[in-house]
Amino acid sequence: MILLIFYVYSATVVSACYSPPKELYNDHKELISNANTIILAKVEKIELSDLQYTHVKKPVVYIFNVIEVLKGEVKDKYRIQGEGDLSGIWNTTFNNHSDSKFWKSRKGRMGIKGDCSMVSPLFIIGETYLLVLDGVTDLKQYEKISSKSDEWLLFVRKHTKNKHSLKEIK
Numbered sequence: 001m002i003l004l005i006f007y008v009y010s011a012t013v014v015s016a017c018y019s020p021p022k023e024l025y026n027d028h029k030e031l032i033s034n035a036n037t038i039i040l041a042k043v044e045k046i047e048l049s050d051l052q053y054t055h056v057k058k059p060v061v062y063i064f065n066v067i068e069v070l071k072g073e074v075k076d077k078y079r080i081q082g083e084g085d086l087s088g089i090w091n092t093t094f095n096n097h098s099d100s101k102f103w104k105s106r107k108g109r110m111g112i113k114g115d116c117s118m119v120s121p122l123f124i125i126g127e128t129y130l131l132v133l134d135g136v137t138d139l140k141q142y143e144k145i146s147s148k149s150d151e152w153l154l155f156v157r158k159h160t161k162n163k164h165s166l167k168e169i170k
């Protein structure tokens with residue numbers, strides 16, 4: 001009997017998200033419109049965080065060098081709290097965002113946890129990301145960019161007004 005209760009409890013704790021909330025899959029234009037800040041930035045370093053989160057295995061702070069401000073006002077450095085355990089990272093660019101999965105299904109690089117919330121941000125030092133900030137939570141808000149001709153980057157540039165470049169993408 002005790003063993004049966006353990007299995008039932010375990011199954012509820014480790015359940016998967018079978019129906020992710022539609023709020024994580026926003027329309028591309030809506031995502032850009034609802035964001036207060038959009039930047040293109042490169043991860044400079046990772047620092048351990050002294051903040052403790054129950055949903056993060058290894059809390060860290062990612063320090064970004066801002067390359068380009070596409071919307072909002074940002075200094076040359078930006079910090080994001082996130083997950084430092086990169087064992088499950090999916091660091092795709094969706095073939096420079098030309099893959100139809102990115103556009104039709106509105107999916108992004110970020111994953112979904114068992115409780116149907118988005119995983120904490122994960123980044124790799126030296127990589128460049130398009131960060132859509134201060135708006136709604138979305139699977140596309142932390143996309144990796146590896147080319148000046150990336151279709152997501154070009155799309156966001158087209159749909160933002162106050163863009164100014166600080167540095168070149170390398």
